[in-house]
Amino acid sequence: MQIKNICCIGAGYVGGPTMAVIALKCPHINVTVVDANPDKIKAWNGPLDKLPVYEPGLAEVVKEARGRNLFFSDDISGNIEKAEMIFMAVNTPTKTEGEGAGMAADLRYFEACAIDIAKFSKTDKIVIEKSTLPVRTAEKIKEILEENSKGIHFEILSNPEFLAEGTAIQDLFKSDRVLIGGDETQSGQKAVQALVDIYANWIPKEKILTTNVWSSELAKLASNAMLAQRISSINSLSVLCEKTGANIEELSTAIGMDHRIGPHFLKSSVGFGGSCFQKDILNLVYLCKFYGLEDVAEYWHQVVKINDYQKNRFAQKIIDFKLSEKKVLILGWAFKKDTNDTRESAAIYIANSLLKANINVSVYDPMVSEKQIRKDLELLNSNEKNYKLNIKVFENLNNALKENSIVAIVTEWDEFKRINYHLINPNIHIFDGRGIITKEITKYSIGLGND
Numbered sequence: 190m191q192i193k194n195i196c197c198i199g200a201g202y203v204g205g206p207t208m209a210v211i212a213l214k215c216p217h218i219n220v221t222v223v224d225a226n227p228d229k230i231k232a233w234n235g236p237l238d239k240l241p242v243y244e245p246g247l248a249e250v251v252k253e254a255r256g257r258n259l260f261f262s263d264d265i266s267g268n269i270e271k272a273e274m275i276f277m278a279v280n281t282p283t284k285t286e287g288e289g290a291g292m293a294a295d296l297r298y299f300e301a302c303a304i305d306i307a308k309f310s311k312t313d314k315i316v317i318e319k320s321t322l323p324v325r326t327a328e329k330i331k332e333i334l335e336e337n338s339k340g341i342h343f344e345i346l347s348n349p350e351f352l353a354e355g356t357a358i359q360d361l362f363k364s365d366r367v368l369i370g371g372d373e374t375q376s377g378q379k380a381v382q383a384l385v386d387i388y389a390n391w392i393p394k395e396k397i398l399t400t401n402v403w404s405s406e407l408a409k410l411a412s413n414a415m416l417a418q419r420i421s422s423i424n425s426l427s428v429l430c431e432k433t434g435a436n437i438e439e440l441s442t443a444i445g446m447d448h449r450i451g452p453h454f455l456k457s458s459v460g461f462g463g464s465c466f467q468k469d470i471l472n473l474v475y476l477c478k479f480y481g482l483e484d485v486a487e488y489w490h491q492v493v494k495i496n497d498y499q500k501n502r503f504a505q506k507i508i509d510f511k512l513s514e515k516k517v518l519i520l521g522w523a524f525k526k527d528t529n530d531t532r533e534s535a536a537i538y539i540a541n542s543l544l545k546a547n548i549n550v551s552v553y554d555p556m557v558s559e560k561q562i563r564k565d566l567e568l569l570n571s572n573e574k575n576y577k578l579n580i581k582v583f584e585n586l587n588n589a590l591k592e593n594s595i596v597a598i599v600t601e602w603d604e605f606k607r608i609n610y611h612l613i614n615p616n617i618h619i620f621d622g623r624g625i626i627t628k629e630i631t632k633y634s635i636g637l638g639n640d
């Protein structure tokens with residue numbers, strides 16, 4: 190099938206960059222990204238230095254393709270109708286109420302999206318799940334589409350995104366693999382081929398893996414769970430290092446030199462953040478429980494529990510540190526460097542613990558706005574009546590360092606590695622969360638970057 194028009198619903202961290210790269214690499218296809226939030230669309234159509242998503246290389250891609258064959262629009266119905274292929278990239282957060290609250294994925298937006306697709310479609314469509322979803326969601330989407338449509342054929346594919354924020358454009362240019370799950374029926378296989386043909390414009394054929402829908406859906410959850418499990422494993426060992434005098438960085442290097450293990454994702458940290466790892470593991474835990482696999486569920490749940498333990502441990506170290514006038518500067522609010530995304534960032538939980546211990550807290554991040562920082566803390570405390578947020582946000586790093594007695598490095602922004610902290614403030618105490626959580630830190634030291 191020849192695809193001429195693609196529509197993507199959801200102009201977020203996944204939908205925006207992914208569609209920009211598809212448009213860049215496939216100039217013969219019109220790619221339109223729609224979103225329920227008109228302000229976001231306005232921003233995608235606005236100045237390149239103010240796009241809603243910050244990603245190295247993204248502005249250049251948008252510059253080349255926008256207006257040529259890449260469009261951002263708030264006309265959801267018209268663009269659904271026009272497209273032969275529709276990507277669904279709306280967010281699927283963890284449920285906060287009802288059955289599975291705190292674990293299962295909230296499919297509200299996703300299902301609403303499916304209803305829209307059914308409602309506005311007048312011709313057959315290939316519908317692609319881009320968001321991470323529980324296994325067997327495709328089945329549910331198919332039901333919704335069929336119930337709400339008038340005899341139109343929808344073919345559902347799973348094409349999970351493996352991009353990591355901060356390196357999204359490079360990940361999209363040179364993916365380790367592109368995974369496409371589809372039905373084993375003739376029409377299913379035809380749809381799979383249509384999507385393979387799109388990626389084949391820049392991804393070598395041997396890296397495009399086609400599977401059945403359930404394997405594809407589960408592979409995304411499992412990949413994220415395995416990556417997060419490595420981080421929790423190394424973080425759990427960092428505690429043992431502190432007790433025994435071993436060095437966690439030396440341990441990581443020694444372990445990673447075994448080619449069967451490999452060096453990646455073995456950096457000890459204040460705990461992983463981001464919109465995916467915790468959500469996907471909890472999703473996996475919920476799925477295991479649903480099938481009565483309590484032991485398997487508990488195994489994966491431990492990955493999240495160790496992550497919480499690590500965040501608490503870091504905050505507790507600062508709380509327990511004996512100092513007469515404790516003023517803590519948190520360096521970094523994004524969940525990792527080179528992104529403005531703060532979802533599930535360890536910084537939020539660490540700042541919150543410090544504030545709850547009545548410690549004076551301020552923050553500096555090169556990419557995250559004061560508004561976002563306040564919003565994150567207010568959201569975390571939304572159950573608390575009369576919550577008063579007392580935090581200072583600096584725009585100038587030097588001033589921030591001069592005015593505080595402790596600095597906690599939580600995000601591995603490159604600019605934090607180039608500073609001689611003691612030159613700016615000779616009395617400052619450094620708590621480095623990136624790899625050196627194991628040491629009593631009072632001298633200049635900076636942890637490892639992200640993997």
Ligand code: UDX
Pocket residue numbers: 198199200201202203204223224225226229277278279280281298299301302319320321322464465
């Ligand atoms: C995606 C995935 O969809 C999620 O499942 C995955 O685990 C992480 O990546 P992401 O792109 O990071 O989400 O989310 P976000 O940046 O919040 O973007 C989602 C967009 O969808 C938002 O711009 C939101 O306005 C839009 N949206 C949401 C709609 O257009 N319609 C809706 O009904 C709901």
Ligand code: UDX
Pocket residue numbers: 350351352353354355413416420453454455456457458459460461462463464465466524525639640
């Ligand atoms: C992750 C997956 O890597 C990606 O394939 C998937 O599509 C989405 O989820 P992302 O969350 O954007 O990507 O970033 P990632 O680089 O995986 O980092 C996640 C968290 O783990 C960050 O907080 C990072 O600082 C932390 N991390 C990473 C460590 O603590 N130690 C490491 O060794 C590596």
